[in-house]
Amino acid sequence: MTAQLIPRDEAELSEMIRATHGPLAVRGGGTRGRAPQGPAISTTALTGITLYEPGALTLVVAAGTPVAEIEATLAAEGQRLAFEVPDLRGVLVRAGTSTIGGVVAENASGPRRVAVGAARDFCLGVRFVDGRGDVVRNGGRVMKNVTGYDLVKLMSGSRGQLGVLTEVALKVLPRPEIELTLALSGLSVDQAVAAMSAALGSPFEVTGAAHLPGQGTFLRIEGFEGSVAYRAGRLRALLAPWGEAREVPSAWAAIRDVAPLGGRQGDLWRISTRPSLAAGLIARIGADEVMLDWGGALIWVLTPQGTDLRAKLGDLSGHATCLRGTPPDPAPPESPHLAELTKGLRQAFDPRGIFA
Amino acid sequence: MDMPVPSPSILARKDRIVARLRAVLPADAVIHDPQEVLAYECDALSAYRCPPLVAVLPRTTAEVSAVLRICHEEGVPVVPRGAGTSLAGGALPTADSVILGVARMTEVLEVSFPDRFIRVQTGRTNLAVTAAVEDEGFFYAPDPSSQLACAIAGNIAMNSGGAHCLKYGVTTNNLLGVTMVMMDGRVVEVGGPWMDAPGLDLLGLICGSEGQLGVVTEATLRILPKPEGALPVLIGFDSSEVAGACVSDIIKAGVLPVAIEFMDGPCIKACEAFAQAGYPDCEALLIVEVEGAEEEIRHQLHLIMDIARRHNPVDLREAADADQAKRIWLGRKSAFGAMGQINDYMCLDGTIPVSSLPYVLRRIGELSRDFGLEVANVFHAGDGNMHPLILYNANTPGDQEKCEELGAEILKLCVEVGGCLTGEHGVGIEKRDLMEVQYGPLDLEAQLRVKDVFDPRWLLNPAKVFPLHVTASRRAG
Structure with a gap:
């Protein structure tokens, strides 16, 4: 200690x-x-x-x-x-x-x-x-x-x-009266993001949109019982092009805690980006251990230890951070101007540099 | 209202400064004729006026950068201006300053419906942002009451709110990224069409900094799907206290209305006289609006009406259709116009914890009697954002000063009960000298240090937000 x-x-x-x-x-x-x-x-x-x-x-x-x-x-x-x-x-x-x-x-x-x-x-x-x-x-x-x-x-x-x-x-x-989860199955990342974007772009107040490859694409609605039933019906109809959205037990605690990627070797990265770029990015990094949240705006990736994911991502619209592992630089790099502002603010609040 | 003494050296260099600005901008973008600059002498806080040295109206980020580089080299203060609708004097110039207006920067740069964002130049008006996406069923949520006229630049500078914040938040909750030009002309990109910052949340710091950290020229904004419908219910009470308790009960019941508007007796009477909306003659009126599909709206409205009935309302009206909804909103939306017809008025903007509502309204009543000036209250009750309107006569000598004194007392009251000086209008010059009521010296010093980092020479909108005596040594350089 x-x-x-x-x-x-x-x-x-x-x-x-x-x-x-x-x-x-x-x-x-x-x-x-x-x-x-x-x-x-x-x-x-x-x-x-x-x-x-x-x-x-x-x-x-x-x-x-x-x-x-x-x-x-x-x-x-x-x-x-x-x-x-x-x-x-x-x-x-x-x-x-x-x-x-x-x-x-x-x-x-x-x-x-x-x-x-x-x-x-x-x-x-x-x-x-x-x-x-x-x-x-x-x-x-x-x-x-x-x-x-x-x-x-x-x-x-x-x-x-x-x-x-x-x-x-x-x-x-x-806290809403009830929560309901709908799931689509068998979608590619590309299809899943499109389905999630359609749902999040609808007025049916989706409060969770995640894709777990191999397990399904999950959408959550919450609220008063009658309202949830109504919105679930409308969402099912909206999602019909991507298959049948079935009601399934809540998966949100596991998604929230990134549990599907837990208990395994490797480095854990999170990528924050535009949902429409998610499928392309995942293809580029060639990772199969991924999970998407926030409708595809947040991508969790498990990589072999020591992988320089940022190098693989190239010029990224967004940013990538390694949460578990040993990359050369744990914090994503900032543009020189932003780095200067960050440095200035750290100096202003902590002139002796004591906060490690 | 004190403003810094203009620098004689800058005033003497006017010709040179104008020539340098004309060298980097089209001729029609540099306004320096003493008559023409009068158009920029004030914003919506029109009691205070001062023509600027020059006004410039660039069209691109590169032009803004060129202007700022010159002003930085010349040591000239710059006052950024959106549409000039600030109620706090945020865009009030000094005689030695350059007004940098973004009103000609109105382009939509990118729209993505799958990624739910729009990127615009910041001179675009708030309502024109929604206009660019509404055909696809989307809207931009923050809705300040000046939304027809106000620019996104000003919304970002003041972190503007609106009537629907309870559900959708204010500007900072809907802003994803900015392109900002620093005082020395450097262009920085902060954030973008993604949902969080990799490092420090500079975006959150820039939003609401009243044009003191940089000039925001482009903004990436979150757009939301429009709800299927919305309807209000109107509830009248014979006491403000009961109305306040009803608001609290609605929130506790788990209903989250998009808006809860409150009007007190004097305000109801004035609006009724002005707009004939058919409001009941009572002491307090709530307009509660909910959203969703028809059945969802009915369900929520009935929950709200059940709660209201427990508080013995003197009137309770559910809007049956869009037409009735419009009538319910008519009086509220004409409140400011109605007040303006009776008198000159000053609109305050303090926010209080909702639980203090009855006490604060009682104290405002007492203060109003002490000062001999009538106060009408209209505000966003769900989030505690008060808008007391102090009625006065600008032609009566001494009335404006008395009105400002009363305003200060009311804002001190807001702070005393755990609230703040301004909920959505900003500090500007209007509340500048009250900052020490809300914040201690160390709290203010931390904020000043932030400005030191972004604008070390204190050239950007330097006479705003903080009491002049607090910033004197920094502005001197």
């Missing part, structure tokens, strides 16, 4: 950061993102729900609070985190307890992202301690807020590079 600082509150966290010379990795539950090497600062003691107003769809919570605890609290009021937090412990071979701070810092979003938005879209406010040890607040707990720059978005997905999140305010949504 490497050295780990575990501040008891935000003030102590601030003192610890002021006192350290780094480098220091920021660690939530250690269940996603890059596995920190070397000393880390942990948010696991910063826990608790500060405010929950079901009638306003808002939740304010300390960053180290376990996601499971939040989900249980929301479920008791018939609500949920609509962006569907993936549990990647299986596929990344991790243990630990996922924290909400880690989810926001990674902008971790599941299948419903295609319909309702990502974690960053549900994040209303943040408190964080920057690399100087300063406590910074941004945003708030209301759904519409354009007061000053949106550092909430900047911190969402910042992967511990700019500061340590201590508190986040989130928009939550009602």
Whole structure:
């Protein structure tokens, strides 16, 4: 076990950061993102729900609070985190307890992202301690807020590079009455993406669209019972050119957690791109261990260890990241101008470069 | 309203600056005649005016880059402008500034229905984006009430919202990528037609930065399939408190309407007098709209009406068809016009937690009496975005100042209950000096440092968003 600082509150966290010379990795539950090497600062003691107003769809919570605890609290009021937090412990071979701070810092979003938005879209406010040890607040707990720059978005997905999140305010949504999954079988990637695009381009409010080669093409609809039945009927008719869409048991937890690619050797990549390019990309990289989510906008690929997938992808409209494995460079390269802005922002928030 | 003293050195160099701009732009794209630049002296916050040094109207990203490169070299402040519909003074010039208007950049660059996006030049109006995709059954969701006139550039700068945010989110939730020109002329591509950022979420940072980080010339926007239909229900109550409780209960019940609009007594009376929409004479009125197919709409409306009945409404009307729906919306949509007919008004934009609604409305009533100015409330209740309209007479000496003071008190109240100064209009110059009410020195410093990274010389829209005394040392350079 490497050295780990575990501040008891935000003030102590601030003192610890002021006192350290780094480098220091920021660690939530250690269940996603890059596995920190070397000393880390942990948010696991910063826990608790500060405010929950079901009638306003808002939740304010300390960053180290376990996601499971939040989900249980929301479920008791018939609500949920609509962006569907993936549990990647299986596929990344991790243990630990996922924290909400880690989810926001990674902008971790599941299948419903295609319909309702990502974690960053549900994040209303943040408190964080920057690399100087300063406590910074941004945003708030209301759904519409354009007061000053949106550092909430900047911190969402910042992967511990700019500061340590201590508190986040989130928009939550009602849990629908029922969920229904339709499946098409025997489609090629090309056909599957076309079917998913047709479904997502329809007014029938599809909240999940994934393709698992060999297993099927899955579409999810949710809502009040009568409405779901109506939309299922319309979707079936719309999808008729691709075969019969059968009702099947929910597959969304497995899709969310990338379970079909778990428990196997190799490197795990995720590619974010335009759905219409998915089939061509998959053909180009010659991979057969793939899985498509977000209607084809998100491609998960399992490659033999050490494969330089980016080289195979060539000039990609989108980006590719290796989540598990040993590629030469885990973070996708940015254009020189963007890299300069990123460097400038890291310097502005962390002038001593302590966040590893 | 204080603005920085114009730089005498820049004013003295006007001829040279104009000549340099004319060298990179067509002749009709450089407006420098003192009479002609008056067209750019203000935006929709028309109480404040100042003609710019020059206004330029480029047509391409390359032209924008050339303009910015020159202004950077000359050290001239640049004020980006979309359609000039800002209610916060976001496009108010200073006498030594160049107005960079994108109004001539209106092209659609790419549309993909399978990938559900459109890429446009940012001078295109919000409604013209929807017009480009609606034949295929799609639309662009954010719908600020100025959508007929406002440009996507301004929507991105202010992170504009609209009446349907509860379901569809605001601009930042519907923006996938931008082409942005930095103050020194460099062109950066941020994001694109995919769903997340590989590194830092610079797109989220740029959206809502009020033209202070760069000039966004092209945007990739998410388009959505149009719902099959939509219908509203109108509910009247004899107290705002009960109406607020009803909103909360609707949300808790798991119905997610696309819009929940709220009007208070003074607003209802004014709208009724103006538009004769047939509104009941009551203290609070809700318009709740749901979407879907016919049966889905009926189901949701009945759930909502059941909840409403538990709160003893004085009136409850379900729209039977599109015509009745139109009548229900008629009064609400003419609210601003109705107010404008009675009086001059100032439209505030603070957002509050929905749970504070009754308290905030009561306090606004008290403040209104204290200041002797009438306030009518109309707002997006589902997301707590208030639009108190303060009525005043611009011809009465001292009335505007009094109105601004009352506005500041109301916005402080919004912050006090856990809300914010502005939900969708932006800070601009209007709320600039209240930023310290919402944010502490370190919170503001973090934002200023972001601008330092993008625009180290503080030339882009420098007198906006932050109190002048806070930015003085940075702007001096």
